[in-house]
Amino acid sequence: MIAAGLDLGGTKIETQVFDAGWRRVEGRRDDTPKDYDALVALVAEHVRWASGRTGAGPVGVGGAGLINLGTGEALAANLPVTGRPFPADIAAAAGRPVTYVNDCRALALSEAVFGAARGASPAVGLILGTGVGGGVAVEGRLVEGPSGVGGEFGHMAAPAHLVAEHGLPVVRCGCGRLGCVETYVAGPGMTRIAEALTGRAMTPPEIAAAKATDPEAARVWGLWCRFAAELLMTLVCVVDPAVVVIGGGLSKIEGLAEDLTAALHGAQLSGFPVPRIAIAEGGDATGARGAAYAAWQVAHG
Numbered sequence: 001m002i003a004a005g006l007d008l009g010g011t012k013i014e015t016q017v018f019d020a021g022w023r024r025v026e027g028r029r030d031d032t033p034k035d036y037d038a039l040v041a042l043v044a045e046h047v048r049w050a051s052g053r054t055g056a057g058p059v060g061v062g063g064a065g066l067i068n069l070g071t072g073e074a075l076a077a078n079l080p081v082t083g084r085p086f087p088a089d090i091a092a093a094a095g096r097p098v099t100y101v102n103d104c105r106a107l108a109l110s111e112a113v114f115g116a117a118r119g120a121s122p123a124v125g126l127i128l129g130t131g132v133g134g135g136v137a138v139e140g141r142l143v144e145g146p147s148g149v150g151g152e153f154g155h156m157a158a159p160a161h162l163v164a165e166h167g168l169p170v171v172r173c174g175c176g177r178l179g180c181v182e183t184y185v186a187g188p189g190m191t192r193i194a195e196a197l198t199g200r201a202m203t204p205p206e207i208a209a210a211k212a213t214d215p216e217a218a219r220v221w222g223l224w225c226r227f228a229a230e231l232l233m234t235l236v237c238v239v240d241p242a243v244v245v246i247g248g249g250l251s252k253i254e255g256l257a258e259d260l261t262a263a264l265h266g267a268q269l270s271g272f273p274v275p276r277i278a279i280a281e282g283g284d285a286t287g288a289r290g291a292a293y294a295a296w297q298v299a300h301g
Contacts, residue, residue, distance in 0.1 A: 005292030010078030060295030108135030154182030
């Protein structure tokens with residue numbers, strides 16, 4: 001076995017072990033503890049379990065939230081780790097080094113190397129789910145900077161013209177800032193748009209199911225696509241990616257890639273091309289594979 005990766009989220013810890021062809025050969029899954037000490041202990045147990053199958057092979061952890069690169073402390077909304085030196089505590093409890101990477105960045109790396117963006121550069125991974133995040137990969141490596149917040153695409157400002165045009169509420173994001181684009185583009189944001197436009201508290205699955213037959217759902221969907229396209233346009237202006245790979249729960253909506261491509265053409269500067277928009281291919285293993293590959297890159301330079 002060449003490497004292992006942990007996909008760590010608010011509800012589950014899933015560890016995948018990969019062979020030299022980066023095929024998943026074994027896995028383990030547990031519920032995520034709600035207590036910090038129990039979480040560290042269980043993640044360390046997963047690391048030791050993986051080490052028993054990879055020997056000296058690298059182990060990566062792809063986890064929700066951010067790590068302050070100056071202090072080593074974590075910040076997360078759905079893990080009990082905020083203010084704690086989470087990666088260092090995992091390594092100490094496991095008795096071996098681990099590579100820690102944000103889970104959205106892990107998916108971006110996995111899809112750039114093994115998935116829907118393989119062979120393309122630059123590649124952007126964009127997670128659209130209960131939150132919004134992602135990462136940028138160039139020539140099969142994540143683009144990383146000194147703050148560690150690169151890829152937090154959901155916390156860029158929402159497009160003011162769309163907010164004003166439709167009289168949408170400006171709300172405080174979970175990050176503490178006002179008016180983040182995540183508050184409209186994430187799953188709860190789609191519901192927020194529906195409530196503002198129609199007075200109906202429609203969920204994303206309800207909107208997706210009705211957008212072809214219900215004029216109100218179609219209106220909500222169209223505006224949501226415009227918000228998402230403005231986010232994509234910002235990424236085009238900054239990164240100019242060849243491919244944007246969409247993951248997360250909203251990526252399962254039928255026709256998403258096609259509708260976002262059409263909306264992005266409407267947002268792009270006249271006459272200029274837009275990147276290919278694709279749906280993530282890696283399934284449940286993609287985040288763990290990205291974490292494992294990030295650890296393998298650290299080990300092999």
